[in-house]
Amino acid sequence: MSRLTVLYFASLRDAAGLAEETVDTDAADLAGLYEALRARHGFALPRKRLRVAVDGAFACWGDAPRAGSEVAFIPPVSGG
Amino acid sequence: MSRLTVLYFASLRDAAGLAEETVDTDAADLAGLYEALRARHGFALPRKRLRVAVDGAFACWGDAPRAGSEVAFIPPVSGG
Amino acid sequence: MDAARRFRLSAGPIEIAPLHARLRHPAAGACATFEGWVRDHHDGRAVRGLRYEAYAALAEAEGERIVAAALARFDLKAALCVHRVGDLAVGDLAVWVGVASAHRGAAFEACRAIIDEIKRDVPIWKRERYAEGDAGWLHPGEGEGGRGA
Amino acid sequence: MDAARRFRLSAGPIEIAPLHARLRHPAAGACATFEGWVRDHHDGRAVRGLRYEAYAALAEAEGERIVAAALARFDLKAALCVHRVGDLAVGDLAVWVGVASAHRGAAFEACRAIIDEIKRDVPIWKRERYAEGDAGWLHPGEGEGGRGA
Secondary structure, three states, X not given: OEEEEEEOOHHHHHHHOOOEEEEEEOOOOHHHHHHXXXXXXXXXXXXXXXXXXXXXXXXXXXXXXXXOOEEEEEOOOOOO | OEEEEEEOOHHHHHHHOOXXXXXXXXXXXXXXXXXXXXXXXXXXXXXXXXXXXXXXXEOOOOOOXXXXXXXXXXXXXXXO | OOOOOOEEEEOOOOOHHHHHHHXXXXXXXXXXXXXXXXXXXXXXXXXXXXXXXXXXXXXXXXXXXXXXHHHXXXXXXXXXXXXXXXXXXOOXXXXXXXXXXXXXXXXXXXXXXXXXXXXHHOOEEEEEEEOOOOEEEOOOEOOEOOOOO | OOOOOOEEEEOOOOOHHHHHHHHOOOOOOEEEEEEEEOOOEEOOEEEEEEEEEEXXXXXXXXXXXXXHHHHHHOOEEEEEEEEEOEEEEOOXXXXXXXXXXXXXXXXXXXXXXXXXXXXXXXXXEEEEEEOOOOEEEOOOEOOEOOOOO
């Protein structure tokens, strides 16, 4: 079981009702972490439309969640 | 014989030593007018590298010189 | 913006003059800029204003990477970009890109490449407020709202 | 510049702010600008400054035609261009083009088309002063000096 921080932005934050939370996870990878949190918060966005970042850098869905890290799910961006 | 005004710009003006002159011409067209003035002033630029304008609008080399008009020979431009 | 940074987020109005001054270079003959302004409409709906939110740490790293890549890829003398976050009204400046180069081809191409990549990769999100009173986050995807300024 | 004119020659320094203000439009989401600056070199020679001379009547008519054609051809909200004449130093602004559009594609393409056509068709000539003390008119042609900013 790893304890980490998850950040939510834009529509994910609205759906979760919070900007960040501390999560204890036994997911094998970041994909599994997202699916568990999607089920908990009812996120509409499927994983294939997101990117994932760990500690401020883009990461891979297959990476294992690391205890103490900061994970962010990145919805499709709309800057500019 | 038509009396008209000829304007010179850039290297043509330097070669002619004047910015404009009054010319009496019996050339059949503006091409002939340029060739006569080129011989008089020793212009280096061949006619095929120039454009010609009459009274502030681009014209055709085959146009006849018109008495009282203002003719300008336009060397290759280099603005911008 | 500190002198070493070529991309930043701005919580207040973007001041163009000091950015423009940083592009100046005696060997530069061409300067291309792009400004994204808040439009009064989007996908047929009247827009009253919008809010930009960023994942700041990653946005600044990605923005810097994009501008640095343009400097490496094109023959440039300078390139800078600033993106607003927070609440904006119609007509406000949302993003500014400026590029200086010896010749205009590289300046136009690099300026276009930078704004295209900023819009594609930098984690910034837009929440539009509509004339009808509702609002929504834009998450461009297959067939929906992918067409920006 | 009077409100109806979209191209003009300027005998003094070009003031960008009032031109930029004229581009503003609530439906414009994209603004592209191009600035031509006097470079310190040309074709391998050190340049000290230059002089632009124009056939003013024809230059203003051609410039206006070019900007009007871009407004007709691209989906623009506004487009303007000003070109300097007279003596300029290295770093001075020689030409400014600004375009506003709903979307960035049209803004970039129109801005590029306008400066390309201004450089190709408007009767303005550049006389460069070189570090060695000599000077010369540029008449770009086959294989010589055709490559501008």
